[in-house]
Every structure is written in structure tokens, then in C-alpha cells.
Amino acid sequence: MLLLDANVILRYLLADDASMADKAEEWIGSGLAHATMEVLAEVVYVLQKVYGTERRDIAETVSGVLRQVQCTENRIAEAALATYAETKLDFVDCVLCARHRIGGDEIATFDKPLLKYLARP
Numbered sequence: 001m002l003l004l005d006a007n008v009i010l011r012y013l014l015a016d017d018a019s020m021a022d023k024a025e026e027w028i029g030s031g032l033a034h035a036t037m038e039v040l041a042e043v044v045y046v047l048q049k050v051y052g053t054e055r056r057d058i059a060e061t062v063s064g065v066l067r068q069v070q071c072t073e074n075r076i077a078e079a080a081l082a083t084y085a086e087t088k089l090d091f092v093d094c095v096l097c098a099r100h101r102i103g104g105d106e107i108a109t110f111d112k113p114l115l116k117y118l119a120r121p
Helices: 006-014 018-029 037-049 055-066 074-086 091-103 112-118
Strands: none
Touching: 006 018, 006 037, 006 055, 037 055, 037 074, 037 091, 055 074, 074 091, 091 112
């Protein structure tokens, strides 16, 4: 397994450094690449806060990466990205929502927007 760092995924997506983007593409295309939920959260954060990318574009772009790399929590990640695109919740809260809806996990929180979203049918 080849664990990708957020910077590898970002160089791949942004192609802002040709040599790093080429190496990132090689790693991602190897069939061995794996992204953790933590790395995905960092990618989402950087795209939103540093690059000002729109939420829907982030969700679509990161979903595209998930079709190319392995993620042990792929269903959770895809559901979290879909929620992220449609709400104002931060990505980590979207992951919690996905864990609740898909895995049936109970979520303990004081976050009012998250509580409101979790209460939806």
C-alpha cells in the first residue's frame, strides 16, 4: 500500500509544479495509492481555505480522486463529499453525518448546525 499525503493529491489536482504533478500522477496511477479520511479532510480544507474553491467543485474533484485511489472508507467519503457539496457544514462534520447515516453511529455533539442536519430524515 502506498499512502498518499495531502500534498501529493494537491499537486496532482492543481498541477502547479510540473515535476511534482507528474510524480503525483505516477503514484496515483500505480494502482497502489491509498488515501485516508484524514488526508481527504486536509485536501478539502486546503482547496476551500487556501484556494477558495467552491464546495461543489471540491466535492466533484475529490470524488474523482477517489475513483483512482483506494480508500477503506470510500462509501463514507463519497457520502461526506455529497453532504459537503449541499450544506455549509465543514467536511469533518459531513464525515460524522455519513458515519451516522451509513454506519448507524450515534454522534455526540453540541454543534447546532450538525445536530439540525443529523435530525433530518
